[in-house]
Amino acid sequence: MEDIKTLLHLVRPYWQRVALAGIFSLIISGINASMAWLVKPALDNVLLEKRTGLILLLPVGVLLIFICRGIFTFLHEYLMRSASQKMVMSLRNRLYGHIMHMPVSYFGKNSSGSLISKVINDIGAVEAVVSLTLKDLLIEGATIIGLASVAFWRSWDLALISLLVLPGAFYAASKLGERLKKISRRAQKKISVITEILHESFTGVKIIKAFSMEPREQERFEDNNRDFYRENMRSVRVSEFVSLLMEVAAGLGIAFVIWYGSRRILEGTLTIGDFFSFLTAVILLYTPARRLAKVNAGIQKAIAPLQRISEVLSIQTEADGNVELGGFKNEILFRDISFTYPSSRNKALDNINLRIKKGELIAIVGKSGGGKTTLVNMLPRFFTPDEGNIYIDGADISTLTFKSLRGLLGIVSQDVILFNTTILENIKYGKPGASRDDVIRAAKAAYADDFISEFPDGYDAIIGERGLRLSGGQRQRLSIARALLKNPPIFILDEATSSLDTASEMIIQNALEKLMENRTTIVIAHRLSTVRKADRIIVMDKGRIIETGSHNELLGREGIYQKLYELQFRGQEGRSV
Ligand SMILES: Nc1ncnc2c1ncn2[C@@H]1O[C@H](COP(=O)(O)OP(=O)(O)O)[C@@H](O)[C@H]1O
Ligand SMILES: [Mg+2]
Structure with missing residues (x-):
């Protein structure tokens, strides 16, 4: 019954x-x-x-x-x-x-x-x-x-x-x-x-x-x-x-x-x-x-x-907030953030405190598994911290609507997801109303226009499931074009170039620098020369921030950054010069 x-x-x-x-x-x-x-x-x-x-x-x-x-x-x-x-x-x-x-x-x-x-x-x-x-x-x-x-x-x-x-x-x-x-x-x-x-x-x-x-x-x-x-x-x-x-x-x-x-x-x-x-x-x-x-x-x-x-x-869906944030004016503040993945025992983030001013270029470096990706995943609220809060211009991000919060962020990460449709549609994914000219402008800025124009169908070429027909560098440039077109005030680059060869990386480096102009950027980097230009470098290990400072300050301190630098960045520079 x-x-x-x-x-x-x-x-x-x-x-x-x-x-x-x-x-x-x-x-x-x-x-x-x-x-x-x-x-x-x-x-x-x-x-x-x-x-x-x-x-x-x-x-x-x-x-x-x-x-x-x-x-x-x-x-x-x-x-x-x-x-x-x-x-x-x-x-x-x-x-x-x-x-x-x-x-x-x-x-x-x-x-x-x-x-x-x-x-x-x-x-x-x-x-x-x-x-x-x-x-x-x-x-x-x-x-x-x-x-x-x-x-x-x-x-x-x-x-x-x-x-x-x-x-x-x-x-x-x-x-x-x-x-x-x-x-x-x-x-x-x-x-x-x-x-x-x-x-x-x-x-x-x-x-x-x-x-x-x-x-x-x-x-x-x-x-x-x-x-x-x-x-x-x-x-x-x-x-x-x-x-x-x-x-x-x-x-x-x-x-x-x-x-x-x-x-x-x-x-x-x-x-x-x-x-x-x-x-x-x-x-x-x-x-x-x-x-x-x-x-x-x-x-x-x-x-x-x-x-x-x-x-x-x-099962409860993501709890959407109800505050609309008009734009990004002042600062992002991580306060006492701790987080453990449900499937894990160790803290992925351990009492993180970080203030990022509008317009700053922040680089996060550290060993793999140190918690860098986890930290930036807190911003779009992909995960919610167990302790502490994150504020944008003083507003707790958990009170913001997803639309207004995520609208502030552009994320370019290592694994590029492309949909099974035309290049044009893929680039304007986050901005369906964009005109063809807008798309082409973004593609040019991302150094993608050249290779797109070589396809017989150009911008209307269908890229297969997960963009199988494109190289890693080309896919990466499409994802940068996509982010540029969305034009958000805050950019997050999570090892965007770590899977690329040196030549592609240099092209993309230029695209990325264009993307960072007049923006607040958080860049997670393995071997980018961007790190040296960063206003501040954050070194993370085991979920904690262990050092912060500019490139020269950190080198002078002879801590972990200096060791990392010796190990990776110098070797990298030696190769690319
Ligand atoms: N989805 C997940 N579930 C469980 N543990 C995870 C997950 N993602 C990452 N971790 C763990 O959290 C720690 C930090 O990972 P991550 O933030 O990806 O480090 P990084 O980006 O610095 O390499 C690692 O120990 C990793 O194994
Ligand atoms: Mg990572």
Whole structure:
């Protein structure tokens, strides 16, 4: 009952359709009942009394009845399916929107494959079941009531006898339903694993090929696919067993009814018309009863994916603030920031205090794993500090709307994400209203115009998934052009050039310097000469700021920076000169 309520709740917005479908299902059940009802007058009044004049009426009447039933079944089906499809569509939209508003940490905890599986497979499973189940519930429920009334009217004692087998059958069906719920949950997990494998192997296809791991991936896929098959077959066995039970129960009931009914006819206490009318009702009852017994199984199957979906929907999304910040005027302040990743034991940031004035160029350096990326990820609130607050112009960033906060920031990082569309669309991703001229201007400033113009389609060239056709340096320049076009007051460069060769790096260096003009910039760098030009250099290690100062100050201090410099920057300079 609870479960039926859950399903009904989902289709509530489409109640007009469902209500109309309900009315049609009443009509259909009326037609079914009237067929059983008319057996008596047909037998007793037409055939047994040999009224030849009425004999043509029978086939014509039957034909009309079937046509009517067909039409109403069509209408009913159409309305129910459209209600359930609409429900599924809006549930899918809601789920996607909800997932997209999850904090970044959620995407760290859940693989893309399992998220895709939720939106595609779980919702698909709900869709299949809801449309069939709700339809059966309405139409078969009403039909059973109609036919049972006829059966009782014709011969109440026979009707009672044939009903005796039902409770047992329904009890068994409900027990099996519980098993189905478990099976369906396991099957849903399996299909999620399969989606994960698909996602991983298609995105990682190069690695797989490079290590010749296709056979292993194939095996992994087949193993999981086989498990999925097994779960499905388990589910088929259980739900077909329900049908088997109903079959046996119906056979028992009808056999007993025929034996008892024939005796009553021979005794003369029951007319042939009454008996066959009754029998028709009971036999017609049999199909809907079997379907209804399976409704529970269907609902149990939908419950598992529904629970997975509602689990996701119940997770809190990123809490948006409500303060609109007009622009960036004064300073960014990190105050006593500490942060530990949920999956980790060590603090990634340990009591960070940092003040960045408007227009400053701040460089963050330090060993890898020191917390540099984590620190800058706090600014767009990709992660929320466990302790401390961050202020922009005195406003706590957790009170700002994401739109106004993230609108202030331009982020260029090492891994460039390009979408599967034209270069033009990719560059104006953050500013859809930008004109073609704006895009070209940004591309020129990012030193990207040259190589773009060499493509036959120029700015309209489609770049494949993840921009496979571009080199690392070209991709990087596109991402710089994208950031330039957005033109935010604060720039964050997270090792933007560390994956590039020296020649590309020098070109990009120029692009970056253009980007930094008249802006507040935080640059995380391995080997950039930018570091030397920085107003201030922050050295991080183990989540803490261990040194700050200008290049010359830090060199004079003979601390970690000086060592890093000896190790990396001088070697780098030696190479690039
Ligand atoms: N998503 C994450 N989940 C758990 N730990 C992380 C995550 N990202 C980074 N870390 C850990 O946090 C520490 C700081 O990482 P990071 O800020 O990326 O360092 P850096 O950018 O200085 O190389 C490292 O120990 C790293 O292993
Ligand atoms: Mg990093």
